[in-house]
Amino acid sequence: MEVKIIEKDNVLTAVLNGRLDTAVSPEVSAALQPLVDQADKTLVLDCKELSYISSSGLRIFLTVRKAAAAKGGKVIVKDINSEIRQVFMMTGFLNLFEIQES
Amino acid sequence: MRSIKNNHNLVAALQGAAVVLTAVGLLFLTSMLQYSRMREMVTRSSYRRAQDNIDRVEQDFVRVVELVESAVRNNIWSARALVPVPDSLWSITRGVVLDNPIVYGSAIALVENYNPSKSGRLFAPYAYRDGDTIRSAQLGTEEYNYLEHEWFKGALEAGDAGYWSEPYYDEGGGNRLMITYSVPVRDHTGKLAAVITADVAMNWVSDRLASVDDYPGALKMLISQSGNIMATSPPYESMYRKSILDLSRDMDKASAFDAVNQDILAGKEGSRRVHIQGEDYYIFYDRMNKTGWSMSISIPEDEIFSEIRHLNRRMLGLELLGLMLLLVILLYTIFNQRKLLAVQEKKGRIESELHVASGIQESMLPKTFPPFPSRHDVDIYATLVSAKEVGGDLYDFFIRDERLYFCIGDVSGKGVPASLVMSVTRSLFRTVAGHEKSPVRIVANMNQNLVEMNINDMFVTFFCGVLDLASGHLRYCNAGHNAPVILSADASVVLPVVPNLPLGVMPSMSFTEQETDLACGSGIFLYTDGLNEAEDQSNNQFGTERMMHELDHSLSANQQIERLEGAVRSFVGTAPQSDDLTMLYIRYLNDSPMEKKERHLILHNDIQQIPQLADFVETVGQLAGLSSSLTLSLNLALEEAVTNVILYAYPEGSDGLVDIEAIIHKDHLKFIISDSGKAFDPTAAPEVDITLDVEDRPIGGLGIFLVRNIMDSVQYERVDGKNILTMSKNLQ
Numbered sequence: 107m108e109v110k111i112i113e114k115d116n117v118l119t120a121v122l123n124g125r126l127d128t129a130v131s132p133e134v135s136a137a138l139q140p141l142v143d144q145a146d147k148t149l150v151l152d153c154k155e156l157s158y159i160s161s162s163g164l165r166i167f168l169t170v171r172k173a174a175a176a177k178g179g180k181v182i183v184k185d186i187n188s189e190i191r192q193v194f195m196m197t198g199f200l201n202l203f204e205i206q207e208s
Numbered sequence: 209m210r211s212i213k214n215n216h217n218l219v220a221a222l223q224g225a226a227v228v229l230t231a232v233g234l235l236f237l238t239s240m241l242q243y244s245r246m247r248e249m250v251t252r253s254s255y256r257r258a259q260d261n262i263d264r265v266e267q268d269f270v271r272v273v274e275l276v277e278s279a280v281r282n283n284i285w286s287a288r289a290l291v292p293v294p295d296s297l298w299s300i301t302r303g304v305v306l307d308n309p310i311v312y313g314s315a316i317a318l319v320e321n322y323n324p325s326k327s328g329r330l331f332a333p334y335a336y337r338d339g340d341t342i343r344s345a346q347l348g349t350e351e352y353n354y355l356e357h358e359w360f361k362g363a364l365e366a367g368d369a370g371y372w373s374e375p376y377y378d379e380g381g382g383n384r385l386m387i388t389y390s391v392p393v394r395d396h397t398g399k400l401a402a403v404i405t406a407d408v409a410m411n412w413v414s415d416r417l418a419s420v421d422d423y424p425g426a427l428k429m430l431i432s433q434s435g436n437i438m439a440t441s442p443p444y445e446s447m448y449r450k451s452i453l454d455l456s457r458d459m460d461k462a463s464a465f466d467a468v469n470q471d472i473l474a475g476k477e478g479s480r481r482v483h484i485q486g487e488d489y490y491i492f493y494d495r496m497n498k499t500g501w502s503m504s505i506s507i508p509e510d511e512i513f514s515e516i517r518h519l520n521r522r523m524l525g526l527e528l529l530g531l532m533l534l535l536v537i538l539l540y541t542i543f544n545q546r547k548l549l550a551v552q553e554k555k556g557r558i559e560s561e562l563h564v565a566s567g568i569q570e571s572m573l574p575k576t577f578p579p580f581p582s583r584h585d586v587d588i589y590a591t592l593v594s595a596k597e598v599g600g601d602l603y604d605f606f607i608r609d610e611r612l613y614f615c616i617g618d619v620s621g622k623g624v625p626a627s628l629v630m631s632v633t634r635s636l637f638r639t640v641a642g643h644e645k646s647p648v649r650i651v652a653n654m655n656q657n658l659v660e661m662n663i664n665d666m667f668v669t670f671f672c673g674v675l676d677l678a679s680g681h682l683r684y685c686n687a688g689h690n691a692p693v694i695l696s697a698d699a700s701v702v703l704p705v706v707p708n709l710p711l712g713v714m715p716s717m718s719f720t721e722q723e724t725d726l727a728c729g730s731g732i733f734l735y736t737d738g739l740n741e742a743e744d745q746s747n748n749q750f751g752t753e754r755m756m757h758e759l760d761h762s763l764s765a766n767q768q769i770e771r772l773e774g775a776v777r778s779f780v781g782t783a784p785q786s787d788d789l790t791m792l793y794i795r796y797l798n799d800s801p802m803e804k805k806e807r808h809l810i811l812h813n814d815i816q817q818i819p820q821l822a823d824f825v826e827t828v829g830q831l832a833g834l835s836s837s838l839t840l841s842l843n844l845a846l847e848e849a850v851t852n853v854i855l856y857a858y859p860e861g862s863d864g865l866v867d868i869e870a871i872i873h874k875d876h877l878k879f880i881i882s883d884s885g886k887a888f889d890p891t892a893a894p895e896v897d898i899t900l901d902v903e904d905r906p907i908g909g910l911g912i913f914l915v916r917n918i919m920d921s922v923q924y925e926r927v928d929g930k931n932i933l934t935m936s937k938n939l940q
Contacts, residue, residue, distance in 0.1 A: 128815055
C-alpha cells in the first residue's frame with residue numbers, strides 16, 4: 107500500500123495505491139494526517155489505484171470527512187472501482203462523500 | 209512364595225550338609241585305612257630295622273668272639289708246653305690281656321692236684337686290667353674254688369670247641385660282671401691239665417647295646433643260650449643273670465610275652481606285639497649265630513607309631529580344615545544362590561510387569577484389522593514392533609464426523625520412560641482430536657500439554673492427519689517426523705512437509721498446517737525411523753530407497769505392510785532389532801467423492817497476517833470459480849470477521865490461533881471461523897444506521913455490518929470453549 111500527498115493550488119490530493127486492509131490501516135492513517143490537519147482546504151482522495159478497502163479504511167475516510175466537516179473543508183473521492191463503490195453503497199458512504207469520476 | 213523359598217534354602221542346606229558329612233565319613237574311613245596300612249608299613253620297617261640292628265650287633269659280637277677265641281686258642285700251645293712249669297703260666301695270661309684290648313682278664317686254671325708239689329691243689333694265675341696297668345692274681349684259693357665255676361666246668365664239658373659262660377659276677381676274679389671263654393688244655397701226654405680263659409667285661413657288651421641306634425624308649429636285651437639275661441640297654445643290672453622265664457613269671461601272665469620268651473629260648477626269630485603293665489610293646493628278637501645268644505629289642509608301640517599318629521592327625525586336621533573350607537564355600541554359595549534367586553525373582557516380577565505394561569500399551573492402539581469392516585471407502589493396516597518389552601512408538605486413528613483422524617509418533621529414547629511418554633501422547637491425541645478438527649491445532653495443543661508436563665528432555669516426533677472421507681481432502685501437520693509417502697497410480701512420492709520441531713521441545717511453537725487431496729485408490733504410508741534405519745549385521749541401514757522400492761499402490765494395506773515387514777526381516781537377518789518399528793498405511797477408496805472442496809487456514813492473532821487471508825480467499829475463489837468481484841466481497845467479509853477475532857478474542861500480548869475453514873459446495877460456500885478466545889458473539893452487535901449525517905456517524909461498528917451485508921447467513925455458536933462463526937454465501 108502506497109500513499110502520496112500532493113498539494114497544488116490549495117488542493118491536497120492523497121494518491122492511494124494498493125489494498126487498504128486492516129494490516130496497513132495504521133500506517134495509512136498516519137500518512138493521511140496532513141489532510142486531517144488541513145481539513146479547511148479541498149481534500150482529494152485519489153482512489154484510481156485503490157483495489158480494496160476494508161472497514162478500517164472506511165474509518166480513515168470517515169475521520170478525514172469529519173475533520174473537513176468541522177473545519178469547513180471539502181472532501182472529494184475520485185475514481186473508485188466498482189467493488190469499492192458497492193462497499194460505499196452498502197455503508198451509506200455514497201451519501202457522505204462527493205464521488206468524482208475522471 | 210516365602211515358605212517355598214525357605215524350603216528351597218533348607219533343602220539346599222541339607223543337601224550341602226549331607227555332602228559334607230559324607231565327605232567327613234569317607235575322610236575318616238580313608239584316614240583309618242591309611243593309618244592301618246601305615247602301621248603295617250611302619251611295623252615292617254621297625255622289624256627290619258631291629259633285625260638290621262641285631263645283625264650289626266651280632267657281627268660285632270662275632271668279631272669280638274672270634275678275637276677272644278683266637279686270643280685264647282693262640283695260647284693253647286704255649287700253655288700246654290708250660291703247664292709243667294706253673295709259674296711260667298703268668299706270662300701267658302699277661303700276654304693275652306696285653307695283646308687283646310678287648311680281653312679284660314685271662315686265666316690258666318690247672319685241674320685239681322695237677323702238680324701238687326709245685327702249685328698245690330688249686331693253681332690259677334690270672335692277669336687283669338686295672339685302668340692302664342695289668343695286674344696279676346692267683347685265683348686258686350680255698351675261698352674261690354674255681355673248680356665249681358661254670359667257666360671251668362663248661363670248658364671241660366665242651367672240650368676243644370671251647371665254652372662261653374653265662375654272664376656272671378666274678379667276685380674272686382675280675383670283680384665285675386663278665387663272660388668268659390674257656391678252652392681245656394691238655395699236656396703233652398694228652399692228659400687234661402688246665403683250662404685257659406679270657407674274660408670279656410659285660411660293660412663293653414652293654415656299651416655296644418647302648419650304641420644301637422633305635423627308638424629312644426627301646427629296651428635292648430642280650431640273652432644267653434640258656435635264657436639268662438646277659439646285658440640290657442639301658443642297663444638294669446638287677447635283671448642280669450636272671451632267666452627271661454623269670455621275667456615273664458614276675459610280670460602278668462601275658463601269654464604273648466611268654467610266647468616271646470619261649471621263642472627266644474628255642475632260638476627262634478620273630479616279632480610280637482605284647483601287652484605289659486598297661487602298655488603295648490613290639491618285641492623283635494633273633495638268635496645270633498656263632499654265639500648262640502639271642503637279642504631282643506622291645507619298643508613301646510606309642511613310640512613306633514607316634515610319628516605316624518602325629519602325621520595322621522596332622523593330615524586329618526588338614527583334611528578337616530579343607531572340608532570346613534568346603535562347607536564355608538558351600539554355605540556361601542547357598543547364600544549367594546539365595547540372593548541370586550531373590551534378584552531373579554525381582555527380575556521376573558519386573559519382566560512380568562513389563563509384559564503387562566506392554567499389553568496395556570498394545571491395547572491402547574487400534575489393532576483389529578480391518579478396523580472399520582462396514583466401510584468401503586478406507587483400507588487401513590498398521591503394525592508396531594517394539595525393540596524392547598515396551599516401546600516409544602505410537603500410531604492411532606479413529607473416525608469422527610466422517611473424518612479419519614490419524615497420527616504416528618516416535619518418542620525419543622526407548623524403554624519404560626519412552627513408553628510412559630508414548631501413553632501420554634496417545635491419550636492427548638485422543639482427547640484433543642476428540643474436539644479439534646484441524647491437525648495444526650491438535651498438534652499445537654498437544655505440544656503445549658507436553659511442554660507443560662516437562663517430559664524430561666524427551667520429545668516426540670509426530671505426524672497428524674485429518675482425512676475428509678467424503679472428499680478425499682487431507683489436512684496434515686508434521687512435528688519433526690519422517691515425511692509420509694503418498695502412493696498413487698502415477699508414482700510413490702514423499703509428501704511435502706514443513707518439518708517443524710517435534711512435540712515437547714518448545715512452548716508456543718508455530719506449527720504449519722498443510723493439505724492435499726487423495727484420489728481414489730491412492731494412500732498415505734506412514735512409518736517411524738525403525739523402518740528406514742533398520743540395520744543388518746554389518747550396520748547397513750535399510751534406507752528409504754529400499755522402502756520406496758517395496759511400495760506398490762495396487763497392494764492392499766495389509767499386503768503392503770506384510771511385504772515391507774518381509775523385506776525388512778530378510779534384510780536385517782539375525783541382527784537384533786535396535787529400534788521400535790511402526791508402519792501405518794491408509795488407502796482412500798471412495799470412488800465417488802462428493803463435489804465438495806475444502807481449504808483451511810490457521811492464523812495467529814497478529815494483524816500482520818491479514819494478507820495471508822487475502823491469498824486464502826483468492827484461492828478459494830478460484831477453486832469455486834467465483835468472479836473477482838465476489839471474491840473481493842468475500843475477502844472483505846472474512847477480513848472483518850477475522851480482524852474481530854485477532855483484535856478482541858485473546859488477551860493482549862498472548863498468542864492465540866484463528867482457524868478458518870472454507871468448504872466449497874456446488875451451490876454455496878461456507879466459512880467457519882473458530883477461536884479459543886473469550887466468548888464473544890459478533891452477531892449481537894447493534895445495527896448501524898447508514899442514513900446518519902457525517903457529524904453523527906460513529907467511527908466504528910462497520911465491520912460486522914459488512915459481514916452481515918455480504919453474507920447470506922451468519923451464525924455464532926459457543927462450543928467446547930470455542931467461538932465458532934459460520935458464514936455462508938449462496939452461489940446461485
